[in-house]
Amino acid sequence: MHKPLPLQCTSLNFRGFQYAQAMLFATEEINNRTDLLPGISLGYKIYDVCGSIARGVRVTLALANGNEELSSPSQAPCTRPARVQAIMGETSSSPSMAIATVIGPFHIPMVSHFATCACLSDKTKYPSFLRTIPSDYYQSRALAQLVKHFGWTWVGAIRTNDDYGNNGMATFTETAQQLGICLEYSVSLFRTDPPDKIQKIIDIIKASTSKVIVAFLSHMDMDVLIHELSHHNLTGYQWVGSESWISDSQIAAMDKHHILDGAIGLSIPKAHVSGMREFMLDVKPLNSSGNELFTEFWETLFSCKFKQSKSSAGNQRECTGHEDLTGVQNSFTDMSLMPIFNNVYKGVYAVAHALHSMLSCNKTCNNKVQLDPYTTSQHIKRIHFKTKEGDEVYFNKNGDPAAKYEIINWQPTENGIVDFVTVGLHDASLLADKQLNLQNKSLIWANNSQQVPVSVCSEKCPPGTRKVLQKGKPVCCCDCLRCAEGEISNITDSITCVQCHPEFWSNERRDACVKKEAEFLSYQEIMGALLTAASLFGTCITAVVAFIFFKYRKTPIVRANNSDLSFLLLFSLTLCFLCSLTFIGQPSEWSCMLRHTAFGITFVLCISCVLGKTIVVLMAFRATLPGSNVMIWFGPAQQKLSVLGFTVVQVIICILWLTISPPFPFKNFKQFKDRIILECTLGSAVGFWAVLGYIGLLAMLCFILAFLARKLPDNFNEAKFITFSMLIFCAVWITFIPAYVSSPRKFSVAVEIFAILASSFGLLICIFFPKCYIILLKPENNTKKDMMGKGAPKSF
Template sequence: MTQIKYVAALLSLTVLFRSSVQLICKIQETFQLNGLYKKGDIMLGGIFIHTSKLTEIVLPYSFEISIFHWAQTMVFAIEEINRNPNLLPNITLGYRLYDNCNNLLIGLRATTSLISGDDEIVTDLRRQPNAVYLSNICHFAFLFQVSYYASCSCLSNRKEYPSFFRTIPSDNFQVKAMIEIIKHYRWTWIGSIATDDDYGQYAIKTFNEEVKKFGCISFSETIPKVNEKVKVLQIVNIIKQSTAKVIVVFSSEAVLLSLIKEIVNQNVTGRQWIASESWSTSAVFAVKENFHSFGGTIGIAIRSGEIPGLKPFLLQVHPNSDPNNSLLNLFWEKMFGCKLQENTNQNNETSARYIKQCTGQENLKDTQTAYSEISNLRAGYNIYKAVYAIAHSLHDLISCKSGQGPFENNSCADIKNVQPWQLLHYLKRVNFTNHLGEKVSFDENGEPPALYDIVNWQPTDDGSVKVKTIGIFDESAGPGKELKSECSKSCQPGTRKATRKGQPMCCFDCIPCAEGEISNQTDAIECIRCLTEFWSNRDRSQCVLKEIEFLSYDDAMGITLTATACFGACLSLGVLSVFLHYRNTPVVKANNSELSFLLLVSLTLCFLCALCFIGEPTYVTCMLRHVVFGVSFALCISCILVKTIVVIIAFKATLPGNNLMKWFGIAQQRGTVFILAFIQALICLMWLTTAPPFPTKNTKYQNSKVIFECDLGSVTGFSCLLGYIGLLAAICFMIAFLARNLPDNFNEAKFITFSMLIFCAVWLTFIPAYISSPGKHTVAVEIFAILASSFGVLIAIFAPKCYIILIKPELNTKKALMNRGEEFENSPQIEASSTNTTSLKISNFKECNQHKEINLSITTFV
């Protein structure tokens, strides 16, 4: 992809696109410039200062770590954009950053190198008050800039600088903020000081003009850029002689250093200093030694912001042997006070200052410097916004749809051959909101929305000085509302104010509201508790209806249980159809076919009653689910109990002289099943009459949810229902257990014992699980117990019979049963067990088998 050039200058990140106009001048030599580099489809360039001006003697390569931090912030923003697939898809941003060594000529050389270098898009980022010169170069080179630190109001002149943009407000707004502070305190007698450069002179001129509208200027002095002891002493003497107690200073850290030192040395106190954004947050000035003279300083500060993920990125820096990334090595040597091996012979004078050799394995996480400090980003935050402004303008450019473009004949720009004026069109219209909710845009002068922090130098308990944000200036708030003074920032909705112990009421902390509580206004004193059926949203700013939870047919658990219940019902009906089809075969006849059919019908009802527990609870379903459940299981266990009794009586009836079957024939069996099931129906009727189950919304288990469930109404009624089923199951289990050793081919008791063992085990474990399971899981546990016990009975009792009927039909014959009877007659175990009784003859079995009533009562198992 053809690449495009841009340059960022002075106190700024400046974007310069090279147009189709061919520049005649070319570089005649190569400059050895320290820098950072990474190849990309579109290259961003920058020029940074790394030498410190806050020393009496500026040494070559006195590395400024905080400025390198800014360069790394630009690199971080570029890397973050490259990882975002939605912002610039299929386009990779690269960068070339240069060090200007705090020298204007070298800075101009670096800028020229970026403009005419091999990479086609270039950016320049640097911190030096020469933005006007670089802006002029960019203008004549048909390029444009996006500055992060050039605040001079002179750059707002659109006629002279039509392609200049910035993410820092103009000094005109800074002056306006200072004027608002002065008016607030009704100060009318003011002194002013400024540096001898564009930044200071334009600002102080505007400031003095504004003050004269309501007050007077006591003195207006200029600090020379070159340290002149005589001039500094003269300014200090004027400050001491003036009766003005409020002094405004427009200056950078480096130029102001000598004046600050002299004021402290001469013990000048009793002045209220108002600081410009260049030194209001200075960690060099806001120290214990200066507090006696400068304590209480009020300043205008660039708006701070957080950049998520920046700190880990900063701490992953490592020395690099690539000459294009030589700044990394200089940074490493400065940070750890050592010398890298590859640089040892390059500068003997410089290396002599180092006392040790770098290993390259030093850990940045062990250091505590301005480089790793990200809690109060100001200039870095502006750099971040500047890079994103460029990225968003490129995004808008490549998002243009053919035939709907803003250029001639509704055409769009070609990303492979972008012209500066084309991107300029989109940059003017950039408008997006970043991760902090701050709007990034430019007005007709290329200015961002004016927003400043108001800061104050305050002492701390340990004697140090803290630069505390006490207010904000928001130009967009409207006349009379721009200035907001505060000890603490306003508490946003979702939080409440908590007064700090031992401090005035204006100083407070913002405490998030607890769950279930909200505050829907700014600076709320207390949080409001939501009503029972409501809960706080994520921001704790609004009460919203609680989520209603019940076991529905839509969720995975409901679908699974529904499918299982339907499968069990179909399986029961399938077994019933098999028994009906083979009802005339010996196995079906010998197993009391009528009770078997009734048992299979009751099992089908047991499976289907589980469906009554799924879905939104209503008055009908709440009552129906327990009635159907209780009667179905009572009928099921009653059938099994009668079958067990019949097994014993049928066996006894084969013995000579025993005539029990006439007292427990078909009519008695039916009557017994009916009476046992009817008792359960009476229990259900009494329960529904006195205190029936009803739907209710339970909020006890989960505060954030409403559990829609069926209240039992009467725990006694539910206990009686379960207790009666348990009583029938226990009696059935005991009788079947006692009859388990009867001869197998006449005995169904062993498998009834096994089925009742499963049944009892399931329902005994159900009770603690039911009590401890909250919400819809309570219902799920009950359904699981219903299905598990139903499957246990169905499989244990009917699986062996179906096996003979369907898989081993040769055993389902009268002859086979007779042969098994003969085997039983010759069994030594039976002979031994019959010593004290009349021997069981096979003839008796045959005789019994001919009797219709006994034929219906005999059970056979393999």
């Protein structure tokens, strides 16, 4: 077992030296003022913790106890009040957490200028910690909003493997998920990691498909990563950086291969403190004070060695102590971190204002007030003042300042030096949708491109498609599936397709619902026009026949065939032809009720007339037999009453149908998906089939009676013509039923119209055309002798 060697600080860090210089500048400025702490001088002790948590805790305990040098040997350690009223620092989050934990029980206030971990806002763990730099809670969310603003939904992430990086990236990841951003990978890095671990990170970046990398790294870890990236020449990636390195000119100077060109990120707003730059570059007072630090600082600055220096080497030039600072260009003379130096400046002034309040200073201060760290801590939390540059300084309940950031873009210049251009602002105190404010400035992206890089796992799904997640991949990776028929999506990246209203249908692109085409049998289309023409033609022919019968009403052939029933039959046939027109055109409530009832009543009237004529034929033949008086019981009055009686029955059926459940217009969406079938639904199917059944019953009765009278003398009766007409009528309507049921859409209406017209033409032609033929072309046969001829009957 061996005791580990003590920690050695092997090199001078100019950044840490600059922070110390900023504290000295603020302290001297306060001591030279008469309005702030008059008569009181601030003192200080500076410790170099070398970036070590252990060393930081050690010096903190020394400051808290103030027992490095006891005034008398008899005084016990840790029994007197702390000599220090406040601790300025630390720079990093992890050492700050350790130090704040140690000094928490002593309530010594600690004011950090660069520790940004959101965890330090927890006052239950770190009650006396305050800072002049915003919490990473706001920075992480701002970075996620920035990534979302440029449409990057598929990014990689690299973080420092400490409290700063892990906590910052955790908040970024949480916010990114809320904004729909996916991380392809998230890896951690620490500057002391072995080469094989860093190589794994390089391999992950190479294998990735995302083109944007969010780097939540400290500047020291970024130094290590830049060296490896340059070695592998990994260019072309868009870097998004945290405030720790995005505005650090040292990092830019190391980027010889332009890996980070076009980087964008958040930075502490630019600041100017008059006199600070000149003070920090003036190191002569440091030499005159006899400070041992001067020797190491000067040797590091000019790469030389003093003779008396223990580490002097023969191969280095000798320092004179009078070297010219004006020509030096390194991190010491670089003032790019002036916003952070300003944070140190604000912290010292915050402590001074708190002491000014505690000592009740006006023109003088009350020196008798016993100072204690707890009271000092409480006063610092309540201070609110403005610096000489006009910056407001105050702390919220968590010890944090207002969160405001500048958005920085790395724009390389012609001489190879990176220009940190402010392209926007982020103010966390505003509403969420107004926090990010990008100025109208041209940005430079990776590879010096003017176009915003694209970094998505899957392209956006256009309207007309929906997103479907790819199995085993994050939610940002998806396939675009076209919406099904009747469904649409009218926004980009829709996760669902919306069903169109039943009266609408999706267009070809599936991005809008268009009104379905209404389909019905119209007068404009060919089929409707032909049926209309046939109906009107039948009406005209019937009218012509009626005219012929009327003109020749006194001739034997018209008189022998019951002229009253013939004219009534012609009238009913006219109605039959015309009622077919009610089936054509867009269905309405009235047309639906009219078409079936008018059809049913007119056809019953028609069949009743034919039935009456058939009965008359049979009765007339019976009347010629000796002793028969049958015509007394079926005279003209009885014939008309029978027609009326048969028709009234149908009227009653129709009235019951219309009363109980009438036909009504119906939009049929089910039969065809892309169109609406406008049709008349039957209402009560029993009513419809009752109407048809009654017509069929009369037609069958008429057919049977006509068939029985078929062998009567040819010249005396028209029984065989009625038989033919009824045969046609029954054949048409028996065929109609299966054809009607099986016909789709408007064709079912056409079938019904065709059946009406066919049966009407059948009746008209079979019953009236032979008579018209005799009247017009064979007038010599239109005599009473021919009508009463006794020729042998012909078989049928």
